[in-house]
Amino acid sequence: MPDKTGAGGALAFTPVIGIEIHIQLKTKSKVFCSCSADYTNDEPNSHICPVCMGLPGSMPVLNKTVVQQGMLAGMALNCTVQPTTYFFRKSYYYPDLPKGYQITQSDLPIAANGWLDIKDDAGNPKRIRINRLHLEEDVGKLHHSAADGRLEGAESSWVDYNRSGLPLAEIVSEPDVSSAYEAVEYVTMLRRRVRYVGASDVDLEKGMMRFDANVSVKCSDGRWGRRVEVKNMNSFRALERAIEYEIKRQSKILADGGEVLQETRHWNDVKGTTTASRVKEFYRKFIVEPDLPPLVVLPQWVEEVRATLPEMPNEKALRYVREMGLSEIDAAVLTDSIDVARYFEACVAAGANPLRAGNWVRTEVLRAVNDRQIGVKDLAVKPDALAELIRRIDDGRLSTTGAKNVFEVMLEGSSLSLDEAVRKSGAVEGGVGADALENLVRATFAANPDVIEEIRSGKDTKGKKIKFLQGLVMRETKGQARPDEVVAAIETLLKSE
Amino acid sequence: MQLYELGVREIAEGIREKKFSALEVFDECLHRTLACEGKMSALITTTADAGRAHARRVDEQIAKGGALGLLAGVPVILKDNICTHGIRTTAGSRILGRWAPPYSATVWELLSSAGAVLLGKSNMDEFAMGNTCGTSAFGPTANPWDVSRVPGGSSGGSAASVAAGYVPFALGSDTGGSIRQPASYCGIYGLKPTYGLVSRYGLIAYGSSLDQIGPFARSVEDMDLLMHVLARHDPKDSTSVDKSEIDFTRREKSRQPEKPLKGKRVALVKEFRDFTLDPPIADAMKRLIRIFEETGADIVEVSLPTVARYAVACYYAIAASEAHTNLARFDGVRYGYTVTTASDLKDMFEEVRSKGFGAEVKSRIIAGTCLTEPVRSEEYYVAATRVRTLIAEEFRKAFENVDCILQPVTPSLPAKIGEADEDAMKGYESDLYTLPVNMAGLPGFSFCTGYSQSGLPVGLQLVGPRWSDKNLLDMGFELEKILGTPKIAQRGN
Numbered sequence: 001m002p003d004k005t006g007a008g009g010a011l012a013f014t015p016v017i018g019i020e021i022h023i024q025l026k027t028k029s030k031v032f033c034s035c036s037a038d039y040t041n042d043e044p045n046s047h048i049c050p051v052c053m054g055l056p057g058s059m060p061v062l063n064k065t066v067v068q069q070g071m072l073a074g075m076a077l078n079c080t081v082q083p084t085t086y087f088f089r090k091s092y093y094y095p096d097l098p099k100g101y102q103i104t105q106s107d108l109p110i111a112a113n114g115w116l117d118i119k120d121d122a123g124n125p126k127r128i129r130i131n132r133l134h135l136e137e138d139v140g141k142l143h144h145s146a147a148d149g150r151l152e153g154a155e156s157s158w159v160d161y162n163r164s165g166l167p168l169a170e171i172v173s174e175p176d177v178s179s180a181y182e183a184v185e186y187v188t189m190l191r192r193r194v195r196y197v198g199a200s201d202v203d204l205e206k207g208m209m210r211f212d213a214n215v216s217v218k219c220s221d222g223r224w225g226r227r228v229e230v231k232n233m234n235s236f237r238a239l240e241r242a243i244e245y246e247i248k249r250q251s252k253i254l255a256d257g258g259e260v261l262q263e264t265r266h267w268n269d270v271k272g273t274t275t276a277s278r279v280k281e282f283y284r285k286f287i288v289e290p291d292l293p294p295l296v297v298l299p300q301w302v303e304e305v306r307a308t309l310p311e312m313p314n315e316k317a318l319r320y321v322r323e324m325g326l327s328e329i330d331a332a333v334l335t336d337s338i339d340v341a342r343y344f345e346a347c348v349a350a351g352a353n354p355l356r357a358g359n360w361v362r363t364e365v366l367r368a369v370n371d372r373q374i375g376v377k378d379l380a381v382k383p384d385a386l387a388e389l390i391r392r393i394d395d396g397r398l399s400t401t402g403a404k405n406v407f408e409v410m411l412e413g414s415s416l417s418l419d420e421a422v423r424k425s426g427a428v429e430g431g432v433g434a435d436a437l438e439n440l441v442r443a444t445f446a447a448n449p450d451v452i453e454e455i456r457s458g459k460d461t462k463g464k465k466i467k468f469l470q471g472l473v474m475r476e477t478k479g480q481a482r483p484d485e486v487v488a489a490i491e492t493l494l495k496s497e
Numbered sequence: 498m499q500l501y502e503l504g505v506r507e508i509a510e511g512i513r514e515k516k517f518s519a520l521e522v523f524d525e526c527l528h529r530t531l532a533c534e535g536k537m538s539a540l541i542t543t544t545a546d547a548g549r550a551h552a553r554r555v556d557e558q559i560a561k562g563g564a565l566g567l568l569a570g571v572p573v574i575l576k577d578n579i580c581t582h583g584i585r586t587t588a589g590s591r592i593l594g595r596w597a598p599p600y601s602a603t604v605w606e607l608l609s610s611a612g613a614v615l616l617g618k619s620n621m622d623e624f625a626m627g628n629t630c631g632t633s634a635f636g637p638t639a640n641p642w643d644v645s646r647v648p649g650g651s652s653g654g655s656a657a658s659v660a661a662g663y664v665p666f667a668l669g670s671d672t673g674g675s676i677r678q679p680a681s682y683c684g685i686y687g688l689k690p691t692y693g694l695v696s697r698y699g700l701i702a703y704g705s706s707l708d709q710i711g712p713f714a715r716s717v718e719d720m721d722l723l724m725h726v727l728a729r730h731d732p733k734d735s736t737s738v739d740k741s742e743i744d745f746t747r748r749e750k751s752r753q754p755e756k757p758l759k760g761k762r763v764a765l766v767k768e769f770r771d772f773t774l775d776p777p778i779a780d781a782m783k784r785l786i787r788i789f790e791e792t793g794a795d796i797v798e799v800s801l802p803t804v805a806r807y808a809v810a811c812y813y814a815i816a817a818s819e820a821h822t823n824l825a826r827f828d829g830v831r832y833g834y835t836v837t838t839a840s841d842l843k844d845m846f847e848e849v850r851s852k853g854f855g856a857e858v859k860s861r862i863i864a865g866t867c868l869t870e871p872v873r874s875e876e877y878y879v880a881a882t883r884v885r886t887l888i889a890e891e892f893r894k895a896f897e898n899v900d901c902i903l904q905p906v907t908p909s910l911p912a913k914i915g916e917a918d919e920d921a922m923k924g925y926e927s928d929l930y931t932l933p934v935n936m937a938g939l940p941g942f943s944f945c946t947g948y949s950q951s952g953l954p955v956g957l958q959l960v961g962p963r964w965s966d967k968n969l970l971d972m973g974f975e976l977e978k979i980l981g982t983p984k985i986a987q988r989g990n
Contacts, residue, residue, distance in 0.1 A: 050600050054826045056588070056701040057580045057602060059734050089822045091869075093846055100825020159830065285869045287818050287878060290706035292735050 012220035013251040017177035017213055017243060019186060022168050023200045024138065024208040025069040031137050031167035032060030032103065040206065044143075044160035052165030054098030059291045062087075066135060066167040067110065067295065071305045073169050073199035074111025074133045076312065077190065081302045085110050087135075087289040095159050096140040103289055104170075109134030110297070116193070117314075118185040120178070128186050129174040138166040169199070175214065180243040184236050187211065192313055196338045204235055211239045215246040217254060225250045225260030230274055232267045242267040246274055316341055324354035333362050339376045340366065343383050350387035357390055364404065368411055381410045388418050398422070401479030437473075437481060441489045444472050455494065466490055500525040502985055505571050505665045505719040509612075512559065512570040519555040519570030523548055523614055526572045530616065530663040533989040537639045537661060539654040540617040541577045542585050548572065551614045567726060569612030574667040576655045577618040578625055579710065580699040581605055588701045589621040589633040589651075592827045592853030594834040602699020603731045604668060604710050611726050616664050619654025623855045624824065625672055625703040627651050628928065629912070630679075632857040637914050640682060641986035642953050646911040649679030652713070656683040659713045660954075662985040666714040666723055670700055672707045673812055674906070674931025677943035677958055680713055681906040684945040684954025685983050686720050686973065687713050691963045692938030693738035696731030702823040704816035707935040715983045717944075717974040721745045724966065743967050748974065757975040759793030763959075764899040767798050768805035772929070775909040777949035781957055785903060785946060788979055799895040799902065801933075807884050808933040814868050814881035815936075821865025827853060889937040896962035901969060905930050906943050906958045910951075934960050942969040944976060945983045954983070 027037050033051035050058040071081050086108045089101040114130035140161040144154035171190065177183050191202045191209060202209045211233040217225045230246055233239045245267075250260045265274040311319075313335040320331035335341045340361065347357040365386070369376050389406060392398040398406065405425040410416055416424065445452050448469070455465050466487065473486045500522050503511065512519050527545055534540060555570040575581060578588040580598040582605075587593045601609075609615070622632040630638040630653030638653045640646040641661035648657035652669025656679035659667045669676040671689035680687025688711045695710045702708055712723040725746050730739035753759055765786070774782065786796055829835030829849035836852070839845035854862070868877040895902070907927050934941040943958045959969045 050598075053831065055598065055600070055832070056586075056593070056596075056826065057578075057598070057699040058600075059698050061733060061735050091822055091825055093825065093828060095828070095830045095842065098826060098831060099822075100828065101822050285866070285871065285874070287822060287869055287874075288882070290704075290736075290819055291702075 011255055013217045013247070013254065014220075015178055015243075015247045016175045016216050016218060017179075017183060018175035019173045019177060019183055019239075020212040020214070021171045021173075021187065021190065022138075022210045022212075023073070023171065023194060023202055025066055025073070025135075025167040025169055026198060026200050027063060027065045027069060027167055029063055029065075030165035031063050031066045031135070032165055035165065037166055039162040042162065044158070044162060047162045048164070052098070053161055054100075054164075060103060060289075062292060062295065063167065067297065068305055069167070069199045070110040070133065070135045070169050071297070071302065072197040072309070073171075073194050074114065075306060075309055076193040076197040076199065077111070077114040077116060077130050077133060077171065079111035079114030079130060079133055081111050081297060081305075082109060083297055083299070085295045085297070087292045087295070088286045089289050091285045091287075094139070095157070096142050096161075096164070098140065098161060098164055102137060102139065103292070104136035105134035105295075106136075106286060107132065107134070110295070116186060116189050118182060118189055120185075121181045126176075126182065128176045128182070131172045131174050133169050133171045136168050136170055138163050138168050140164040175216075180240040180247070183213065183243050184240050187236060187239060192336060196310060196313055198338075207234060210234055213239065213243055213246070215243060215250065216260070217247060217250045219251075219254045223254055225254055226262035228260065228262065228274075229264045230267055231264060231277075234269075238267060238269050241269075241272060242274060245272065249274070310338060313338075313341070320354075320358070324348070324358070326354065326358050330358050330362055333366075334358055337376070343376045343379075346383035347387045347390070350384040352387035352390040353394060356394065357387065360386060360390060364407055368407075379411070380413065381407060385410060385418055392418075396482060399480050399482050437477075437485065437489050438493070440473050440476050440481075441469075441486070441493050444469055444476070445493060448472070452494075499529075499662075501529040501662045503665060504716050505568065505714060505722055506716075508571050508665055509568055509722075512555070513565055515559065519552040519559075519614065520549060522570055523552040523572050523616070526616055526662075526664055529661075529990070530658070533641065533661050533663065536644050537641060537657055537989040538636055539620055539638045539648070539658040539661070539663065540574065541587055541589070541620050541633075541635050541654070542618040544584060544615045544617055547584070548614050548616050551609075555612055555614065566610060566612030567722065568608060571613050571666070572616045572664045573608060573613045574617050574619050574655055574658045574664045575605060575615065576621050576652050576667070576669045578621060578670060578701040578703075579605060579618075579668060580701065581615065581618065584615070584618065586618065586701070587635070588625070589623040589635060590854065590858065591634040592834045592849070593832075596833045598699075600699065602710075603696035603729075603733060604727055605699065607696075607726055607729060608668075617658070619652070619658055619667060619669075621654055621669075622651035622675075623858050624701070624820070625651040625670055625675055625708075626820070626857050626861055628674065628678055629914075630654060631914070632855055634855055639914065639989065640911050640953075641989035642684060643911070643951075644988060645913055646953070647682065647914050649682035649907075649911060651675040651679075652687075653679045653682075656680050656685060656687065656713050657989070659683070659715060660685050660983075660986045661989040666712055666719055668710055668712055670703075670708055670710050671931075671935065671941075672703045672709075672816060673928050673935050676711045676713065677906050677931050677934075677941050677956075678928075680943040681945070681956025681958070682911040682954070684948070684956065684986065685713055685715050686717060686945070687711065687943040688720055688724065688966065688970070689934065689941040689943075690724070690728065690966050691940045692935075693736050694740055694940075694964070694966060695727045696729065696734045696737050698731055698733040698737075702819075704819040704935075705823060706819060707812075707816060707932075709935070715985070717970055717977045720970055720973070721748070724970070728966075740964060743964065745967055745970070748971065753793070756793035757978075758789060758972060761789075761794040761901075761972065762797055762899040763789050763794045764797050764799040764895065764902045766805070766902060766904055767800045768802055769904060769930070772908060774905055777910060777953075777955045778905050778908065778957075781946040781955045782903070782905065785957055785976075788976070789903070792975065792979070797899055799899060801891050801895060803884065803887050803891050804933045804936075805929075808888055808936055809929055811881040811884045811888070812928070812932045812936055813864070814877050815885060817861045817865035818869045818878045818881075819865070821862045821869070824854075824858065824862055829853070885936050888933060892933075892937045892939060893962070900961065901965070901972065902960040904958060904960065906956050907931075910949060910953050910955070930958070937963075939963060940966040940969055942966075942973055944973050944980075946980055 091101040109132040111133040120126040264277040316335040317331035320326040409425040582601040629647040630650045640648040655667035655669040660683035676687040731737040834853045
């Protein structure tokens, strides 16, 4: 988005942004050894071996699942799987890098030439091209003894190699992104699709998705700023703020007649600024990894993996709108996660009305899942039970409120049958019995003689008073009566008296 | 005959048949070792206690009548770049400090599960960079045929200890001749197997695409037995190849015992004619050609122009490029030599590496760093890898019509200790006959042809196509009958 600054009149600045994303691929073990990939909450350096510690003499063995997950992620991003690819040693020195080099596919990757179609700031469709997705290994984690956990001022630093050797996919976009908004759109869609195919859990809080951005700006007078690499963003919000900050910073430099230097800058989330990296960037040197033969992916394997691809979220959402008549917004919510979409589809397959099922999943089911911090798969109410509940609303056996009470009861005990849940919830099937309803209506009439009088005198032309009475009765039944039955009972009594 | 003079097979059989115990063998080998070490310094670490305990366990097993491995009770020495669980492994460098690996190399797992007993870890050029043992941080090793001379390198300690009778066999590693050249200098057999035939897992790497572990022994029969144990596919080494169809224990019977090599096509390299050889080596070549002709082999010529012209330069570019990455891990953070006086991280790395590495290693790290820098990589490292493909192709074509190539191992006999290190480039050139073999991943078999007038052993080598290791040993077996079995050197004691 062009940004106008006051300096020198009306100069306009066009940002040019490329995004590099690291995602942790979902596997049981690390990429080159059999150490467990899940070390959450475990002691530092409890998931290490000679290979991921880079001990002298150790050698990497490629985990096949990593290749498969890389292919899946690539396919989710419309990339082409490359038949023969290589691994390289990327050399630099840092304590978290145990071998002094990182094994990475770099620019001869497992997948290349993909794209994602997003919406730009104005809501128009825009294609972001993806240069490549390549496989590589993660490094260890540094812990500094300083109070704020940063290197500056720390008396000592500790290294935890549990993360060393976790499988990563680095996804490099072409510089097609033009704003912080587009960047967030792009990474949101990318995250959703990668999670859809099961290639990664992309849990941002666990650091499974990390962002770097290459930002430069072009001035309307023809001047270009150099490309600045901004590192260290671990959330969508940080990515958005860092890009916004960097566009402003670079635009101002150009507006003031200065030059933007090519450099690496680090995002400081607390201060909301980027600062030039103090460490001079090393030459990143590459040689072929002699300990790993070229990775040859046979077409048959590619097809086997492709056959496991699910319908992707955009296509799913379009189908919900087209075939089931859902609104675009509902369809988008239902397809955000594949587990939710699968739950919804199972519900419909079990005979539930799609619109009502969509509504229930979008509201009650998602709320229950969020309240409990669980996955929709782990919900006590299974899709077929929800479908049956919805059917009972449709055929008038349960009121909506009654059904919600039943749903709440079922959430607590998965072993309950629907009928048991209905009994336990106190909901009355078929709403409130006709006799009971009549009695309630009579009582309500008796308590509100002035209202009855107004209706009978013909003043209630808009039916507001009848609605008022209906509301009172509904409240008495705790919502379990069916609203249309209540109105019918009121009208019958009005006529009869 | 003393126990230390016996070969692998004789010791294994003798122990199995209870002619002597494993402990007796070990103690006699240890005694021989200690008698020689003062003059020779072939070992960095002697594992007397652990070895005796291991030998006792073998004897207990024999007493119980349990199943025995092929090498039960046979003492062995490993080059000190082969990781041994719990036993200091230095790679001849100061930078590893007192590092004792928490795991063992696959080759040591294979040998020890076959019953072999470790006697020590042998001296070597630092990180296998050198051909004299002179770059070792632990000082030089002497040649047991003349203790004023080098044993060769980088596996000089292993070769010298087998030649002097410390043990009947040892393992070395060969990146550009480091098994074949010391075997030749010390007058024993040394095989650099086809790349991928023996697992490299646990070998402290120098040039990973060139390194290969192989055995030293004093008879071809023993070499067969050792290759039978060592040539196993290893899932922990992704470059290891399953060649279980090769049976190293079965010797092909020659159809005509009087002309055992009849029909074999033995090639000489045309381009090598232009290079001068020391007279004893030139004489050995002539003698071998005559022997081959007399035993019915055809002597032919092959042309390897790319090999002769470019192999040395390309080898050093590739070896140094890989080495500088392999040695990047030694930063003092996790293991080995470290310093506590550094003011920051960069200081720490600089100090550890400046003090930890010797001069030869540093020069190759610097070379590798320069050759792979983004601005130069295409011109040097990448170009060298392309030429390497041509070299492999040139060999492949040559081997379409011949069984093996007969060539020297080195152009000269072992130099005096100290002299060899003076002219580094001369050292590099002397590798011409050995390192193209690594560039193409071929097997190279170094054998002793006899002794010079000054009493130094004179070796030559046979080079074959990939996976022809067994064929080379078969030819070596026939040659051994004619040339005689290598003797144990007696000047180190």
